[in-house]
Amino acid sequence: MVQERTFPTIQSASAQVTQEEGLRLYRDMILGRFFEDKCAEMYYRGKMFGFVHLYNGQEAVSTGVIQAMRPGQDYVCSTYRDHVHALSAGVPARNVMAELFGKATGCSKGRGGSMHLFSAEHKLLGGFAFIGEGIPVALGAAFQSKYRREALGDASFDQVTAAFFGDGTTNNGQFFECLNMAALWKLPILFVVENNKWAIGMAHERATSQQEIYKKASVFGLPGYEVDGMDVLAVRAIAQEAVARARAGEGPTLIECLTYRFRGHSLADPDELRSKDEKEAWLARDPIKKFAAYMVEQNLADQSELKAIEKEIQAEIDEAVEFALGSPEPDPAELYKYIFAED
Amino acid sequence: MQRLEKAMAETLFFNALREAIDEEMARDSTVMVMGEDVGHYGGSYKVTKDLYKKYGDLRLLDTPIAENSFTGMAVGAAMTGLRPIIEGMNMGFLLLAFNQIANNAGMLRYTSGGNFKIPMVIRGPGGVGRQLGAEHSQRLEAYFQAVPGLKIVACSTPYNAKGLLKAAIRDDNPVLFFEHVLLYNLKENLPDGEYVLPLDKAEVVRKGEDVTILTYSRMRHHVMQAVKTLEKEGYDPEVIDLLSLKPLDFETIGASIRKTHRVMVVEECMRTGGIGAEIVASINDRLFDELDAPVLRLSSQDIPTPYNGAMENLTIVQPQQIIEAVRKMVAVKV
Ligand SMILES: Cc1ncc(C[n+]2csc(CCOP(=O)(O)OP(=O)(O)O)c2C)c(N)n1
Ligand SMILES: [Mg+2]
Numbered sequence: 001m002v003q004e005r006t007f008p009t010i011q012s013a014s015a016q017v018t019q020e021e022g023l024r025l026y027r028d029m030i031l032g033r034f035f036e037d038k039c040a041e042m043y044y045r046g047k048m049f050g051f052v053h054l055y056n057g058q059e060a061v062s063t064g065v066i067q068a069m070r071p072g073q074d075y076v077c078s079t080y081r082d083h084v085h086a087l088s089a090g091v092p093a094r095n096v097m098a099e100l101f102g103k104a105t106g107c108s109k110g111r112g113g114s115m116h117l118f119s120a121e122h123k124l125l126g127g128f129a130f131i132g133e134g135i136p137v138a139l140g141a142a143f144q145s146k147y148r149r150e151a152l153g154d155a156s157f158d159q160v161t162a163a164f165f166g167d168g169t170t171n172n173g174q175f176f177e178c179l180n181m182a183a184l185w186k187l188p189i190l191f192v193v194e195n196n197k198w199a200i201g202m203a204h205e206r207a208t209s210q211q212e213i214y215k216k217a218s219v220f221g222l223p224g225y226e227v228d229g230m231d232v233l234a235v236r237a238i239a240q241e242a243v244a245r246a247r248a249g250e251g252p253t254l255i256e257c258l259t260y261r262f263r264g265h266s267l268a269d270p271d272e273l274r275s276k277d278e279k280e281a282w283l284a285r286d287p288i289k290k291f292a293a294y295m296v297e298q299n300l301a302d303q304s305e306l307k308a309i310e311k312e313i314q315a316e317i318d319e320a321v322e323f324a325l326g327s328p329e330p331d332p333a334e335l336y337k338y339i340f341a342e343d
Numbered sequence: 344m345q346r347l348e349k350a351m352a353e354t355l356f357f358n359a360l361r362e363a364i365d366e367e368m369a370r371d372s373t374v375m376v377m378g379e380d381v382g383h384y385g386g387s388y389k390v391t392k393d394l395y396k397k398y399g400d401l402r403l404l405d406t407p408i409a410e411n412s413f414t415g416m417a418v419g420a421a422m423t424g425l426r427p428i429i430e431g432m433n434m435g436f437l438l439l440a441f442n443q444i445a446n447n448a449g450m451l452r453y454t455s456g457g458n459f460k461i462p463m464v465i466r467g468p469g470g471v472g473r474q475l476g477a478e479h480s481q482r483l484e485a486y487f488q489a490v491p492g493l494k495i496v497a498c499s500t501p502y503n504a505k506g507l508l509k510a511a512i513r514d515d516n517p518v519l520f521f522e523h524v525l526l527y528n529l530k531e532n533l534p535d536g537e538y539v540l541p542l543d544k545a546e547v548v549r550k551g552e553d554v555t556i557l558t559y560s561r562m563r564h565h566v567m568q569a570v571k572t573l574e575k576e577g578y579d580p581e582v583i584d585l586l587s588l589k590p591l592d593f594e595t596i597g598a599s600i601r602k603t604h605r606v607m608v609v610e611e612c613m614r615t616g617g618i619g620a621e622i623v624a625s626i627n628d629r630l631f632d633e634l635d636a637p638v639l640r641l642s643s644q645d646i647p648t649p650y651n652g653a654m655e656n657l658t659i660v661q662p663q664q665i666i667e668a669v670r671k672m673v674a675v676k677v
Contacts, residue, residue: 075423077476109456118455126455133442136412140419140427142560147425151401152372177412338453339492341460341515 004281005212005258007228017233022291022300023309025067025232028312029059029288032084035093036263037247038317039083043267047099047325052114055084056229057262060287061194062088064235065162065255068243075161077125077138080115085164088180090122093316095322103327110330111338116335123159131165132172132312135191138163139178142189149249160246162239163188168199170213178237179254183222190242191258194229200265201273217254229257230287233294348576353530359501360390360522363508363559364428366537368398371426377404377413378430378467388527392475414440414465418447420518421463428512431467435481448517449490464511466520467495470561470611473525477647480655482612484521484588485632488621495589496542497521497560499529503586506540514542521588523561545592547599551581553673554605557596557622562609562660570663578669588618596622597630604635605613605672609660614642631644634652636672656657 017025035052043052055062058081065075066088078085086096091107097104100114106128108118115129125141141161148157169175170193182189192217193213196203205211217224223245228234234255242253260282264271295301337343354362368374374389375398382405387394395403406413414437417427431437437444448461471480484495494516498504504522511518548563549570558566563584573580581599585591600606606626608619619640626638641660648658 070552077419078560106456108454111456112454116454118451118458120455125419125459126451128447128448130442133415133446136415136443137419137447138423139412140416140421141423142419143416144420144423144425146422147375147401151375151399161493174412177407177409178408178416181409181412181416305438338455338457341452341462343457 006139008226009228019301022157022270022295025063025236025307026291026295026301026306027309027313028063028067028088029232029291030310031087031093031316032059032062032303033288033315034310034317035083035087035096035320038097038321040263042100042321045048048114049102050115051080052100052267053081053265054263054267055081055261057282057286058194058196058259059084060232060235060291061164061192061257061259064232065164065190065192065239068164068236068239071121075123075125075141076158077134077141077161077163078117079134079165079169080127080129081166082115082117082127086119086122086124086127086278089119089124091117091119091124093320097317098324098327101324101327102329104330105322105327109338110275115316123333131169132174135163135165135178137175139182139187139190142182142187143185145188146185158188158247160190160243162189162192164192164194166196166199167193167195167197167204167213168202168207170216171207176216179217179220179222179252179291183220184250186249188246188249189252190239190246191252191254193216193254194259195256196259196261198261198265198274200269212256214254214256222254224250224254224256226256226258229259230290232287232291258264350624352532354501354533356501356504356529357388357390357527357529359505359512359531359533359620360508361392361394363505363512364391365394365397366395367509367512368402373424374428375402375404376428376430377406378418379406380406381405381430386430386496388436391430410439411443414443415447416449417463417534418443418461421461422451422459426462426512428464428466431465433479434467434469434483435479437465437474437483438481444487444493444519445490446571449492452492454498460515461517462515464508464518464520466511467522468524468527469521470523470525471489471643471648471655474650474652474655475524476650480648481644484519485612485617488589488618492517493589494518494526494542494587495521497588498582499523499526499560499563499584501529501604502533503546503584505533506538507586508537510542513539516573521560527647543587543590543592545586545595546584546593547581548584549580549582551579551603553579553603554581554607554669555596555599555603556580556582556607556609556665556669557585558582558609559588559618560611562611565660565662566609566665569662569669572662572666573669576670578670578673591625593624593625593629595625600633601628604633606634607639607641607668607672609641611659613645614640615645617642639668639672641668
């Protein structure tokens with residue numbers, strides 16, 4: 001069996017949540033999970049096409065980080081595995097679902113698809129399908145905040161940007177180049193690595209000389225943390241600290257979240273390389289089950305309240321599918337629309 | 344009038360560009376410059392000399408040597424409301440930024456369904472210089488022309504450099520703006536007042552009847568040198584500087600071809616997949632019936648630009664070749 005890294009533990013005292021906050025986190029994770037399960041169903045029913053990368057298992061990262069930010073004001077930048085980041089950032093499930101169906105009501109008007117979700121309104125910068133290319137874009141958004149604050153003297157621009165990407169992506173030059181620039185200029189950005197141990201079929205240890213990614217921060221002079229990415233409160237605690245630092249003008253943070261995807265790389269992946277043992281070990285750490293147990297144990301919720309949330313979310317997702325199904329296709333006369341700013 | 348013009352200070356090409364940037368930065372505080380050595384050093388061709396003293400280090404941002412990442416950073420800054428101008432120290436280096444330019448500057452507005460616009464300019468020296476070797480002698484305009492969403496401009500005189508750069512900075516789309524290494528020291532009297540030139544209009548440099556010569560960037564000057572001889576021989580060519588390589592100004596091009604019925608493209612990019620190749624195809628699509636002769640292309644050879652001076656001269660189009668080509672083309676009677 002594969003040797004797992006020792007998980008960092010954090011003091012539960014530093015990870016307290018109120019009931020309201022706890023329910024919000026639970027709701028966000030359930031939304032992500034149920035949405036992705038519905039995508040799988042719709043994909044196999046021939047309702048969505050292309051490469052569809054699901055996020056099951058990694059929910060604690062999206063929820064823990066984005067809910068520690070100000071969704072709708074702070075910037076979020078994702079990869080091709082972007083549905084759940086979009087949902088956490090506040091893009092309505094119906095507009096994400098409609099995009100996956102290629103409909104005109106999709107958040108990218110049917111032009112983007114699964115790997116290119118965007119929403120200016122929700123400060124979602126994308127949806128980037130090439131490895132690493134979103135990181136510099138996120139850096140630009142963070143630079144913009146600093147520019148407005150310092151070059152233009154507008155103190156109200158205190159947004160923080162979070163860039164999400166995988167373990168495999170950290171071997172790409174854009175990652176290192178951006179760590180350098182972010183630290184150099186003290187930009188308000190969080191580099192959030194979702195280390196799920198695999199880059200399609202490339203095991204992390206076969207691709208990466210220094211496997212503890214968070215350690216790479218130190219050579220660029222920024223703080224790096226490793227965190228149990230299956231524990232939403234642990235992720236949130238670290239993210240809150242990093243967001244506060246960024247907002248205070250103290251610069252970037254690298255957060256390595258140890259996590260796992262519960263499905264294949266994409267819905268087209270037969271997922272034959274990962275061992276049964278490994279999968280089972282990680283399934284046992286399901287971040288949603290873990291957090292549900294915590295909520296009950298801490299008397300923050302009882303089973304019926306959690307069930308009620310799940311029911312509500314299921315209804316929201318069913319409604320999203322109805323909306324997507326009932327939405328119009330993009331107008332073929334608008335094939336050229338959006339090439340240029342004037343269109 | 345003549346005397347008045349003489350009284351006006353002549354402006355060097357690189358200073359015309361500098362004036363454009365200075366004026367636009369003063370006019371709009373979201374305009375900023377980023378790139379290698381654009382700040383304290385003033386740019387490798389002094390286009391941004393001392394601007395950092397006026398606007399500070401954030402607005403004249405000296406970046407590390409990381410072309411793909413700082414280009415992506417400009418895309419992110421543009422998506423969130425700034426108007427960055429990237430200087431490619433040499434435009435050839437932007438091969439390292441091909442991904443950010445193609446995927447994100449070029450296509451992101453479309454893939455985002457109009458969620459974001461990307462007002463940015465990528466400018467700098469391109470073209471074949473004097474014995475700079477193959478890597479520093481690139482003509483990326485041809486490589487980039489297939490990318491949807493990009494505008495491509497090539498300036499050729501101090502006057503159009505200034506007016507076009509100002510327009511590019513004000514444009515809400517990503518603009519690749521090609522200068523030429525060998526033109527930075529051209530001088531010209533510029534108007535005292537502010538002016539902005541349209542980004543999508545070609546310039547009729549010389550009116551004529553015999554043949555339409557379509558050219559851009561430094562080759563405009565080779566063409567005009569050839570024209571001096573051709574005039575003495577009684578030829579009357581029409582010379583059009585394209586200025587905008589994408590989109591092409593087919594209004595101006597079409598009007599000329601309907602008059603001359605003969606077309607020649609003189610370009611510095613390589614023949615295969617070049618700007619001229621696209622022009623020939625477009626003329627076939629739109630104006631085939633107007634032609635009295637096949638469109639002729641004078642392009643650079645399809646080889647890496649050699650270092651040796653004589654070989655380099657053989658690689659790019661020389662005025663003598665243009666003279667001979669016009670003689671031959673105009674001699675063909677229908
Ligand atoms: C530039 C580029 N090269 C290759 C690919 C193909 N590709 C897509 S995802 C992936 C693996 C990425 O792994 P990781 O960064 O760990 O993210 P994960 O998929 O595990 O979330 C690869 C190689 C790509 N999309 N872009
Ligand atoms: Mg991975």
